[in-house]
Amino acid sequence: MQKYVRKRRRRIPMEENPLSELKDVMSLQPNILEQGSSGDDLLSQVLGKDRNGYARTYGKGVVPSDLWGTKSQVEIQKTIEEVKRNAQVEIKILQDRLQKEMEVKSKEQLEAFKSELLGGFNSVLTQIRQCFPEIVIPDLFSIPNPNDVQGDPRSSASNHLTDVDPNKHTKR
Numbered sequence: 001m002q003k004y005v006r007k008r009r010r011r012i013p014m015e016e017n018p019l020s021e022l023k024d025v026m027s028l029q030p031n032i033l034e035q036g037s038s039g040d041d042l043l044s045q046v047l048g049k050d051r052n053g054y055a056r057t058y059g060k061g062v063v064p065s066d067l068w069g070t071k072s073q074v075e076i077q078k079t080i081e082e083v084k085r086n087a088q089v090e091i092k093i094l095q096d097r098l099q100k101e102m103e104v105k106s107k108e109q110l111e112a113f114k115s116e117l118l119g120g121f122n123s124v125l126t127q128i129r130q131c132f133p134e135i136v137i138p139d140l141f142s143i144p145n146p147n148d149v150q151g152d153p154r155s156s157a158s159n160h161l162t163d164v165d166p167n168k169h170t171k172r
Contacts, residue, residue: 058067125137 128135129137
């Protein structure tokens with residue numbers, strides 16, 4: 001803080017050394033600036049409250065309503081900010097709910113498609129077995145567990161048909 005003191009126009013007596021008093025207040029409360037309290041609060045403690053319509057440390061002609069708006073504007077702004085925060089929270093909740101519903105619905109659709117597809121394959125295999133009873137078709141619909149390594153076609157166990165003779169199954 002600069003070390004100059006301006007004379008007051010109203011000739012109201014002023015503390016002899018407001019700078020030393022300000023330093024005393026700061027030494028008594030060293031963490032006041034870290035807590036988010038502004039320097040104006042310290043000045044208000046040392047120099048007293050501002051006069052009505054006067055904004056200390058901002059120079060001549062600056063009034064509080066220029067800096068912060070009128071009380072009604074400040075209240076309206078606070079209300080707007082609160083409504084925005086509430087709306088953002090509500091939007092987040094709705095997005096999460098919609099995401100969960102979409103995941104459930106897509107899983108249901110996938111299961112329905114899978115069962116329909118398996119049903120179609122099963123009917124085709126049944127028709128092939130009826131038309132060509134001599135062809136041995138293994139049961140392809142015993143779907144293995146994805147965590148089961150034994151049923152994995154990439155495993156070392158062979159699940160190839162070895163006894164199939166191509167000439168035996170052709171029509172003549």
